[in-house]
Amino acid sequence: MALTGLFLSFFLIIHLIGNLQLLLPEEQAHLQYNLYSDFLSTNFLVQLIAYVLYATILLHTIDAIYLTIKAKKASGAGYVKDKRNRASKWYARQMMLLGSIVFAFLVIHFKDFWYPYKFGELPMDANGNKDLFSLVITSFQELWYVILYAVAILSLGFHLLHGFFSAFRSVGVHHPKYNQLIKSIGVVFAISLTFGYLIIPFFIYFNF
Amino acid sequence: MKIHLKVWRQKNRHTKGKMHDYTLTEVDEEMSFLEMLDMLNLQLAKKGERPVEFDHDCREGICGQCGVMINGIAHGPLKNTTTCQLHMRSFKDGDTIYVEPFQAKAFPVIRDLKVNRTSLDEIIAAGGYVSVNTGQAPEANTILVSHEEAENAFDAAACIGCGACVATCKNASAALFTGAKIAQLARLPQGKKESNKRTINMVNRMEDLDFGHCTNTEACQVECPQDISVLTIAEMNYEYNKAKLKD
Incomplete structure (x- = not known):
């Protein structure tokens, strides 16, 4: 869980950096983003890592389902009056729910961008690359779509807020000083990624 | 003070339990929570009813025997306190208090508020032995332990094995208990020889049990x-x- 989670966290940084190109001036963003997308879908090394990524997403999901079933079995009948929530953060207890929202979002995300790009017919841009940029811009013209993204990204943000430091604990980092540091880095990481990913749909919605 | 109690009553692990209502009228705020339950049991005994069974031993907060869910919180509203060290001054006149046993598949109910926590002992037993020199009393400085090391080890060794960690965990995990028992020895030079085997066996036992x-x-x-x-x-x-890397 921890290792797959950390790998996915690393991917999120790379994915965000790539997508931030959408915020460049329109002319430049249009060609550069399509060129970048073409590079990702044709480079052998990137393709190889992409398969590792798909496997990681599946492993992370299967592990989460297994642990949730195990916890459900272990929990017993439950309490008539249950105030155990006072001892932990809501997002730490709802990792499965947050993860499920992110997974559902991933399915939509793949269907709307990954699938049409890989297997669909897309028009070409001036440089002869598939015009993913226009597809992205068109998609984010709809307010409901922007809101859907915002909900998914916020879920991801809270998932990371707990998941980041938790992963380090699971692999065995137990020095009090470094744990505090990792916890702080985790907060900065989760907030930065949430903000970074949120800004894109809203920027497109209000500027195009 | 007057206290309304909703207490979990269950004859044995095979029967279904349910909450029963009781009211106590002369509860003293200086009473401990367990003394309040004693008072309830005295009333029940006088009426010829079966008393509420609950675990307890030292009543000084050091043995780890007592432990119930009080108003949905393990050991009640005070943080870092055993049930026996909770006093009725933490409640108000007329309060309703829910008292339930610790719930986890690994802690089957024996009767009422009493649960079987043998699974925690099984984790310790899986750890096996620690090699020590026997014979005459060894020279005090044969094995050097710094003050910090001793304090750190004792921080972990302070675990009284009450099971509140399991009862309060949404996953009913015994990781804090097992972690404390492993860390207690890992922080000291003694027992290093069996360290890897001990850790693997204890963690595997924890995984095999219903946690x-x-x-x-x-x-x-x-x-x-x-x-x-x-x-x-x-x-x-x-x-x-x-340990797994060296295994």
Whole structure:
């Protein structure tokens, strides 16, 4: 869980950096983003890592389902009056729910961008690359779509807020000083990624 | 003060339990929670009813025998306190208090508020022995232990094995308990020889028993009477990964 989670966290940084190109001036963003997308879908090394990524997403999901079933079995009948929530953060207890929202979002995300790009017919841009940029811009013209993204990204943000430091604990980092540091880095990481990913749909919605 | 109680009554592990209502009228605020339950039992005994069974021993907060869910919180509203060290001054006149046994598949109810926590003993037993020199009393400085090392080890050794960590964990995980037991020895030079085997056996035993997995919600430390650090769980993971690499 921890290792797959950390790998996915690393991917999120790379994915965000790539997508931030959408915020460049329109002319430049249009060609550069399509060129970048073409590079990702044709480079052998990137393709190889992409398969590792798909496997990681599946492993992370299967592990989460297994642990949730195990916890459900272990929990017993439950309490008539249950105030155990006072001892932990809501997002730490709802990792499965947050993860499920992110997974559902991933399915939509793949269907709307990954699938049409890989297997669909897309028009070409001036440089002869598939015009993913226009597809992205068109998609984010709809307010409901922007809101859907915002909900998914916020879920991801809270998932990371707990998941980041938790992963380090699971692999065995137990020095009090470094744990505090990792916890702080985790907060900065989760907030930065949430903000970074949120800004894109809203920027497109209000500027195009 | 007047206290309304809703107490879990269950004849044995095979029968279904349910909450029963009782009212006590002369509860003193200086009474401990367990003394209040004694008072209830005295009333029940006088009426010829079966008393409420609950675990207790030292009543000084050090043995780890007592432990019930009070108003949905392990050991009640005070943080880092055992049930026996909770006093009725923490409640108000006319309060309704829910009293339930610790719930986890690994802690089957024996009767009423009494649960079987043998599974925790099984984890310790899986750890096996620690090699020590026998014979005459050894020279005091044969094995050097710094003050910090001794204090750190004792921080983990302070675990009284009450099971509140399991009861309060949403996954019913025994990671804090097992982590404390592993860290206690891992922080000392003694027992290093068996360290890898001990860690693997204890963690594997914990996994085999009906406990859930730790997801680091950190709720266990909040309710732990001894405030055992959640970092002992990370230390257990470290020791386990290290042992597995050498295995």
